[in-house]
Amino acid sequence: MVLLLFGPPGCGKGTQAPLIQERLGIPAISTGDMLRRESERQSSMGKLIDGLLADGRLVPDAIVNRLLEARLAEPDCADGFLIDGYPRTVDQATHLSDVLESLAYPKPLLVHMDVPEPLLIGRLSARWNCPGCGAIYNVLSKPPIESGLCDVDRTRLTQRRDDTVATAHRRLKAYREVTDPVLGFYDAAGGGKVVHIDGNQTPDLVFEEIKQALEVHVRVPVRKRR
Ligand SMILES: [Zn+2]
Incomplete structure (x- = not known):
């Protein structure tokens, strides 16, 4: 099975990835971890990645793609x-399809954790x-x-800019802008299948729904080596 896990900030995705890894016995791969590991190894690519991140730049697709290909x-x-x-x-997404095909993996199942936006904003x-x-x-x-006051010294509480409602709205908008085309790719181009699950449940129930989706949609659980 090839599972792509998606969900907006605040949806609880960070709880599900380790649950899936542990209970299904498959590795959970994140590109962030992959880049960190490469940089810790101090390989020549790791040093290149360090330099880019130190400059506040994005790591180019070509590097991420190459690392992912090796990882898979x-x-x-x-x-x-x-x-x-x-x-x-x-x-x-197009590159991932090529890599999956070249390694004889099945098409991915994209699981999107849906949580109503007002709840996400609140979280x-x-x-x-x-x-x-x-x-x-x-x-x-x-x-x-007492609402709005510190228990210790009764100072009026404040919010960091990262924690405000306005920032939450911006983060969710950015998520939609990035994710909608990718969902569209998997919906339309036959690159895989998209399943929406109810992310507004306990982690155990969310996991059960993901597991059911896998049972229904993934018919080739084991990779066939060429
Ligand atoms: Zn205080």
């Missing part, structure tokens, strides 16, 4: 794998902090006793 050829991927947060562009903007003592609150999971 490793033996632990033979029975299937999960890719988290990739592809992010139609170009990358992404739940963090407040005290400018007096630095205490951090979360209005969903660890609210202050």
